[in-house]
Amino acid sequence: MFTQDPTTTTARPRTGDARRDVNAAAVLRAVLDHGPVARSRVAALTGLSPAAVSRQVVDLARLGLLHERTELASPSAGAVGRPQLPVDVDTGRIAVAGLHIGLPYTTFAFLDPRGNVLHRRELSNRGRTGPAVLRPLLERLPGLLAGAPDGRTVVGLGAVAGGTVDRERGVVVRHDPLGWRDLPLGALLTEATGLPVQVDNHARALAQAEILFGHPAARRSMVHLFVGHVVDAALAVAGTVHVGPASPTGDIAHLPVPDSDAPCHCGRTGCLAAAASDTTLFEAAAAEGITERPDRTALVAAVRAGDPRADRLVRRRAETVGRALGLLADVVNPDLLVLTEHFTSLDPAYLDVVRAAFARSSHLRRDADLVITQRRGADVLAVAAGAAALGALYARPVHSLTTSPRPHRPIPTAPSRRGPHS
Template sequence: MPRSLTLTPPRQAAPAAVRRAVDSDRRRTSASVILRSVLEHGPVARSTIARLTGLSPASVTDYCARFAELGLIREASAPRRSNGVGRPHVPVDLDDSRFVVGGVHVAVPYTTVALLDLRGRVVAERRLDHEGTAPERLLANAADGLDALLAGHPAATALGVGVATGGWVDRDSGTIVEHPLLGWRDVAVREAVGARTGLPVHVDGHARALVNAERLFGRARGSRSVLHLFVGNVVDAAFATNDEVHHGPRSQAGAIAHLPLAGGTERCACGRTGCLQAELSERTLCARARAEGVGGTDD
């Protein structure tokens, strides 16, 4: 008699802890979807948000009440009458007057620190030239730079800090795994900046951070998929599909620095010749331009 084999485990109720985690994920996702909808379409009626997001009107109203309490959104001033019947549709919009986030970008020659409002607009910015690249000192200077900017905006409340750099950045552990141009290896950025600022810190590779910013605030707003290629002192890429920026195992998606370029002649720090980053980086292009006599004198 033939026996059938099933690969699906018997259904059973998920343990309470798992259910709670799933519920909390769902709440986080709904919250983020609604806030993004307000960011993109505001001022916007709650009924429109429900239609755009597929969430129930009751749920949208509930979230909006909570966001208003937190000071993240507010009712727009002029209510729109719906033909004089029923309740007026009071649109909601992002409240960009109270909160800021800190941004830190560590480039090779300098670090930029900035404050941004909830619409991603730069409120204040300062460039800190590197005296050295020792991570402790550099990150402490960045945190102090943010403090100084915040001191200049006493009415603003900081929600958190985003730190972006080139190199290999592991978002989950908040660590810069490797950044050869800075000479960094396993630098616990989230811990260092968090301890100094007392704020939640998100760390990511600069290409992924850029794609995220473009999706939320820039030209790629509303696109389902984005591919971004970065060529500077480092060469890397980032991509988003189905509204999600890909990280890959240990955040290595988009690591293209050491792809071999056919016919390449430049020695790479990794020991091979002709890696994409060695061939295309700003340093190489500038050195070649100088060798060809392009550009002015450089002292």
């Protein structure tokens, strides 16, 4: 049973507290990027004094985010005093939970502070839409959260979905496939769990994950394209994911696809969301007799079995996606384009199709190698959900773990020996 930590408060941080959080975030990020790393190196990376770094390391270790790697200590010959111990992100004491709420199923997961998925479970939505999707999930969440691996303290919950999401208010403004309008998802989840909840659009959350744990170029500028039952994009510049006025990053779902006559929910035909969506792809596979019904697993099986009709459908979508990425690259000119799409993550040959279409359509003639796929495979939706919570944790670590109402468990003492990035 979770109990409320009596020391928590919802008061806004004082100026000194805010500065402390900025310094703590800088130290934590330096260790995330370079750990295990000596405190002196952290000071050089952050511009903080060695004394300030040591204070932050002590605080972050107390909160369960850092630990000393005693097994890596190597005192110099003739050195006097205690050798400096490298510090690393502690992945053994705390976790965040994540929910990716999609059309066919909801993914529930636990992630450690390095974004590694500790546990993942898919919960079928059984064709439900509207409030019927959320009711059984709210009932099951307390039991799911009680199963945190190895007794870790769960310090936050990320919840992501497609469509327009107001992350400041925790509201899903519009999700057409699920039939959601102005759904106060954050408030409902907080009431059900007692945890601090971060709600976001899944494309933005995946962009945040790439910035935290992925390709270094993502921190300069990137566009992320998500292709599933919904089609979403996110933009990040200088390590910050863009949120536009009224919450959307932008809406690429209705970009025209000239050779498509797929009907869109907006009433038109040939929109990118309809032409490239999983719904359209799976329905086409069933209509052509490739699968018995519109189903991802069945189409994947047909592709793996070498069915040329299945291969043709998937390649056709890959070309559509590549052309859309070419347009995005010409408009934004980012350092990196990241694609989350199921078949390109399964087979590099389909990524090659995307890159070829991108190269043909982009007027900037950028190197097609700047198009990459998410590297988390089957865990990608779990990572998206957890990244919403981890982004908040890395931005304000002290505030997140000391001033937010949350279920509380004592954080156990870290073992003295632990492998790299364990």
